[in-house]
Amino acid sequence: MSGVSVTKDAQDAAPAADDLVVLSNVNKHFGALHVLQDIDLSIARGEVVVVIGPSGSGKSTLCRTINRLETIDSGTITVDGKELPSEGRELARLRADVGMVFQSFNLFAHKTVLQNVMLGQLKVRKTDSAAALEKAKSLLDRVGVGSQADKYPAQLSGGQQQRVAIARALAMDPKVMLFDEPTSALDPEMINEVLEVMQQLAREGMTMVVVTHEMGFARSAANRVVFMADGKIVEEAAPEQFFSNPRSDRAKDFLSKILHH
Ligand SMILES: Nc1ncnc2c1ncn2[C@@H]1O[C@H](COP(=O)(O)OP(=O)(O)OP(=O)(O)O)[C@@H](O)[C@H]1O
Numbered sequence: 001m002s003g004v005s006v007t008k009d010a011q012d013a014a015p016a017a018d019d020l021v022v023l024s025n026v027n028k029h030f031g032a033l034h035v036l037q038d039i040d041l042s043i044a045r046g047e048v049v050v051v052i053g054p055s056g057s058g059k060s061t062l063c064r065t066i067n068r069l070e071t072i073d074s075g076t077i078t079v080d081g082k083e084l085p086s087e088g089r090e091l092a093r094l095r096a097d098v099g100m101v102f103q104s105f106n107l108f109a110h111k112t113v114l115q116n117v118m119l120g121q122l123k124v125r126k127t128d129s130a131a132a133l134e135k136a137k138s139l140l141d142r143v144g145v146g147s148q149a150d151k152y153p154a155q156l157s158g159g160q161q162q163r164v165a166i167a168r169a170l171a172m173d174p175k176v177m178l179f180d181e182p183t184s185a186l187d188p189e190m191i192n193e194v195l196e197v198m199q200q201l202a203r204e205g206m207t208m209v210v211v212t213h214e215m216g217f218a219r220s221a222a223n224r225v226v227f228m229a230d231g232k233i234v235e236e237a238a239p240e241q242f243f244s245n246p247r248s249d250r251a252k253d254f255l256s257k258i259l260h261h
C-alpha cells in the first residue's frame with residue numbers, strides 16, 4: 001500500500017500504475033445546483049481515504065457517482081482502469097467491484113442474514129450455492145455475527161445489521177469499498193463494533209473511501225483526508241497534518257465545529 005498522498009501535480013499527470021479509482025474533472029449538476037465541481041481524485045490500491053465536509057457539500061453524491069448510482073455530466077471515473085458502462089449486465093458486474101455501505105443498512109428485510117450475504121454471489125457473480133454458502137458463513141463470522149445467520153434483519157441490532165451489510169458487500173470480492181456515514185444511524189454503543197470491522201479491513205489492505213464524522217477513525221485508519229465544501233475538494237492531506245494544521249478557512253471552521261461540539 002502506498003499510504004502516501006499523491007500530490008495535486010502528480011494527479012494531473014497520467015494516473016499512477018497503482019491508482020485503483022480515478023476521477024478526472026468530474027462535474028455533476030442537480031438542476032441549477034453544481035453539486036460536483038471539477039473533481040480530481042485518485043485513490044491508490046490499498047489506500048484509505050476519509051471524506052469529510054459540511055452537510056450538502058457533495059460527499060454522498062461523490063460516493064454514488066463512483067459506482068454509478070448517480071450519472072455524471074462530464075469528466076471520467078475509472079475503477080481499475082475501466083469506465084463503468086451506463087447500463088446492462090456489464091454495469092452490474094463492474095458495479096459489484098465497488099462495494100457500498102450506506103447509513104441505512106439497506107438489507108433485504110424478507111431474507112435471512114445468510115441469504116442477504118449469498119444473494120449477490122448467486123445472481124451477479126454466478127457463484128455456485130455451496131461456495132456462496134461457505135463464503136457467506138465465513139464472512140459473517142469475520143464481522144462477528146455468525147450466530148445470527150438464520151435471523152431476519154429486523155431481529156438484529158443496528159450495529160449487527162451494519163456488519164451484515166459490510167459482509168454482504170465483501171461477498172462480491174469488491175476492489176474498493178465505499179462507506180457513506182456507516183455509523184451515523186447507530187446508537188453510540190454500536191458505533192465501535194462497526195468501526196472495528198472497518199479498521200480491520202483497512203489493516204488487511206482494502207481500498208476504502210469513507211465518508212464519516214468519526215475523527216478517531218480518520219486519525220487512526222486513513223492515509224488521506226479529503227475535505228469537501230460546496231461541491232469542491234478544498235483540501236487534502238494526511239490526517240495528522242489535516243487535523244493539526246488545516247490550511248483553508250473552510251476546513252478550520254468545519255473542524256472547530258465538529259471537534260468542540
Ligand atoms: N437526487 C437529488 N436531487 C436534487 N438534489 C440533490 C439530490 N441529491 C442530493 N442533492 C443535493 O446535492 C447537494 C449535495 O448532497 P449530498 O447528499 O451529496 O451532500 P453530503 O455532503 O453527503 O451531505 P450530508 O453530510 O448531509 O450527507 C445537496 O444540496 C443536496 O440537497
Ligand SMILES: [Mg+2]
Nearest residue numbers: 059060061180
Ligand atoms: Mg451524505
